[in-house]
Amino acid sequence: MVSEKKQDIRRKILDVTRALLVQHGITHLSIRMITREVGCSVGKIYFYFENKDALIHALIEEGFEKLVAAQEASDNPDLTFQDRIATLCHTYVDFGLRNPEYYEIMFMLKPERMARYPAEKYRKARRSIEVFADVLREAHEKGTMVFEEPFLQAHLIWSFLHGIIGLVHVKRIDRKIEHQVMIDAAIRQIVDSHFEIARTV
Incomplete structure (x- = not known):
């Protein structure tokens, strides 16, 4: 009790x-x-x-735990590599839009204004990128991905999705464009660009 x-x-x-x-x-x-x-x-x-920074670090860690749990739950190895990446992208964007407070704390705080995020916590947070990289690495080994360097490509995918989430949060997308339409189009571009060989064979 x-x-x-x-x-x-x-x-x-x-x-x-x-x-x-x-x-x-x-x-x-x-x-x-x-x-x-x-x-x-x-x-x-x-x-x-221990202090304010430790409290903020706990929030960052909690946010990444929720994000990674959602990503890992959504990834289905039985799907094609294209569908797996598309699903992970949608899961990531959905998390960012449904959890704006967590997302802002996880990605948008100025790091110079608080103590350095502990290395062991950062390694766990990096799993949110590695989930993408793991699928891309498998695809690369099977010869179905266009690009080299899966870990770099995972970061590029993240940066694309992060940009969309940020624009939606600050309401900087033109009113003529529906948010979901833009999100779906962006994810299609990500998938098509990374798996062009598989798509055109």
């Missing part, structure tokens, strides 16, 4: 911090601001988290 209560408090601290971070930014976020919203003492925050 006590353990459950501790988890509830920790969960509330994380949820409140996530909302405040997006609303006010990392520079203006303070522990006292968090305590006011949570309704607890400063000491209670430090009981669960």
Whole structure:
């Protein structure tokens, strides 16, 4: 029972911090601001988290855990390589659009304004790119992918998808273009460009 209560408090601290971070930014976020919203003492925050950076790092880690879990759950080895990449792309974009607070914290915070993200946490976060790279590597070994360097190509795919998510978040896409139409077209381009040989044979 006590353990459950501790988890509830920790969960509330994380949820409140996530909302405040997006609303006010990392520079203006303070522990006292968090305590006011949570309704607890400063000491209670430090009981669960060493400092503000550790709290933010916990949110980043949590976001990547959710993203990677969604990616791995959506990947079906029985599908073609083209369909697997398309599915992973849709899963990634869907996560970014459905979880704007997590996404902003994971990818858009200024790293120079907080402590360096721990190496062991970064290695786990990198799995979100490696999921793409694994499929591309398999495709490359089978001779069905156009490009070399699967890990680099995975980063290029990520940058394409990240750009679309960012534009949707800040409402910078022309009103004449439906978001889903643009997303679907972008993912088709990604798949077609990487698997052109397989598509034209």
